[in-house]
Amino acid sequence: MTVTEIDLSSLQADALLSTKPEPLVLTYWKRLRRHKLATASLILLITIIVLVIVGPIIMSRMTYFNHAQGIEMNYSRDAQDLRNINAAPSRDHLMGTDELGRDVFFRILMAGRLSLFIAFTVTILSETFGMFMGALSGYYGGRTDNLIQRFTEFVIILPTLPLLLTLSSILRDLQIPFLPPEWSQAFVIIAILTLFGWTGACRLARGMVLSLRNQEFTEASRALGMSDLNIIARHMMPNALPPIIVSASLALGGVIVLESALSFLGFGIQPPVATWGNMLQGVQKDMFTAPWKALYPGLMIFVTTLAFNYLGDGLRDAIDPRLKL
Numbered sequence: 001m002t003v004t005e006i007d008l009s010s011l012q013a014d015a016l017l018s019t020k021p022e023p024l025v026l027t028y029w030k031r032l033r034r035h036k037l038a039t040a041s042l043i044l045l046i047t048i049i050v051l052v053i054v055g056p057i058i059m060s061r062m063t064y065f066n067h068a069q070g071i072e073m074n075y076s077r078d079a080q081d082l083r084n085i086n087a088a089p090s091r092d093h094l095m096g097t098d099e100l101g102r103d104v105f106f107r108i109l110m111a112g113r114l115s116l117f118i119a120f121t122v123t124i125l126s127e128t129f130g131m132f133m134g135a136l137s138g139y140y141g142g143r144t145d146n147l148i149q150r151f152t153e154f155v156i157i158l159p160t161l162p163l164l165l166t167l168s169s170i171l172r173d174l175q176i177p178f179l180p181p182e183w184s185q186a187f188v189i190i191a192i193l194t195l196f197g198w199t200g201a202c203r204l205a206r207g208m209v210l211s212l213r214n215q216e217f218t219e220a221s222r223a224l225g226m227s228d229l230n231i232i233a234r235h236m237m238p239n240a241l242p243p244i245i246v247s248a249s250l251a252l253g254g255v256i257v258l259e260s261a262l263s264f265l266g267f268g269i270q271p272p273v274a275t276w277g278n279m280l281q282g283v284q285k286d287m288f289t290a291p292w293k294a295l296y297p298g299l300m301i302f303v304t305t306l307a308f309n310y311l312g313d314g315l316r317d318a319i320d321p322r323l324k325l
Contacts, residue, residue, distance in 0.1 A: 031318035038314020041307035048304060052112035059106050064092040075106045078272050086290040095296050098279075099286055108296055111274035116304075118186055118275075119255040122193040127248045130198035134205025135236045139213050139228065149206070152199050160196050164258070167192050168267035182273040189268055193255060200251070201244055208240035242319040249312035253305035260301050276301050 033039055056075075063072040067083040081101035089096045095104040137148040168189070176184040212218060213236070221231045256276075262268035263277025271278055279297040286293060 028315075028318045032314050035314035035317055037310045038317075041310040041314070044303070044307045045311065048112065048300075048307075049116065052109050052116060055109040056106060056113070059109070064103070075103055077107060077110050077274060078102065086286060086293070088290075088292065096290070096292060098293060099282060099290075104279075104293060104296060107274040107279065108276075108300060111276050111279055111297065112300065114182075114186060114269065114273065115256055115259060115275045115277070118190055118193075118259050119252050121190050122197060122255045122259075123248050123251050125190070125194045126197035127201045127244055127251065129194070130201025131205040131237055131240060131244050132232075133198065134202040134207075135209050135232045135240060137202070138206040138209030139232055139236055141210075141213075145206075148202070152202050155196065156199050158196070161261075164192060164196070164262060165265065165267050168262055172267065172270065182269065185269050185273065189259060189262065193258060197251065197255070201247055204243050204247055205237070205240040208243065209236045212236060212239055246312055246316045246319060249308055249315050253308035253312075256301060256305055256308075 032042075056077075059075040061074070063074055065071075066073045066079075066081045073079055073081075079102060081097060083101070084093075084097050085101045086099060087093060087097040087101075093103050093105065095108065098104055098107070133148055133152075137145045171188045171192070172185060174184060174188055176187055179187065209232075218231060218235065221235060226234075259268060259275065260277030260280070263275045264281045266278075266281060268277055269275045271282065276297040280294060283290075283294040283297075
């Protein structure tokens with residue numbers, strides 16, 4: 001009887017020792033789900049992304065009655081109904097029409113495609129570049145660290161908005177070969193916003209790498225003959241990734257607002273290409289006759305930015321190793 005008890009306890013101990021640890025991503029996901037606002041924001045953002053991608057495809061196969069031409073027409077970004085200008089929401093036009101008789105709902109969805117594409121592209125490029133520069137700065141230290149950090153501080157203290165307006169006005173008519181005009185404008189905006197958006201990620205990555213560069217796994221990698229760039233790419237940057245992900249989720253909302261501000265002021269994407277910012281620009285002269293036109297693009301900017309901020313807040317709580325949810 002005693003032998004049986006000993007065997008059972010040893011088997012239980014072996015089972016405990018052989019249990020695989022839970023994947024870190026799954027742990028983060030469980031923590032994120034407990035943050036109700038972050039979970040709701042994630043669902044909302046997925047819904048918005050699906051709508052702006054799939055919505056125009058479905059609507060372009062639907063028809064509405066064009067009063068100016070007296071025929072049924074398919075929805076499109078630039079289709080005009082000149083006898084139905086600044087119309088209130090109706091069955092054919094769920095969000096009404098603008099000053100040129102174009103369907104506002106269809107243009108909101110098309111604008112969302114471009115606005116979100118710019119936001120995601122700028123964030124990915126700036127956070128990746130900033131993380132690499134911060135990893136170099138923290139790993140090498142000394143003169144390299146001083147040079148990179150002084151340059152980072154110089155970029156931070158620059159008056160961002162005036163420089164953005166100046167560069168946008170100079171470069172907005174630049175035509176890039178093999179790209180249509182609207183994508184050339186988007187490329188210019190992406191390049192300008194990326195130029196000023198990498199500094200936060202650089203400082204975050206530097207702080208993480210400074211705490212990692214003298215640890216045992218780094219010394220072991222050097223002893224195995226790995227080059228500095230391999231150690232940075234395979235060890236430093238992946239370990240600095242969690243706070244960068246949080247920073248990126250918070251930065252997405254800021255990029256949307258900044259791009260919308262540039263387009264609203266007339267220095268961003270130019271009509272007839274639609275973004276949420278330049279749709280607000282076209283509303284200014286009709287604020288008293290068709291105020292609902294300002295509601296829809298403004299609401300999309302507000303809701304999307306708020307959702308990204310709540311998601312970033314939830315990710316910060318989920319990834320923080322000191323927080324026990």
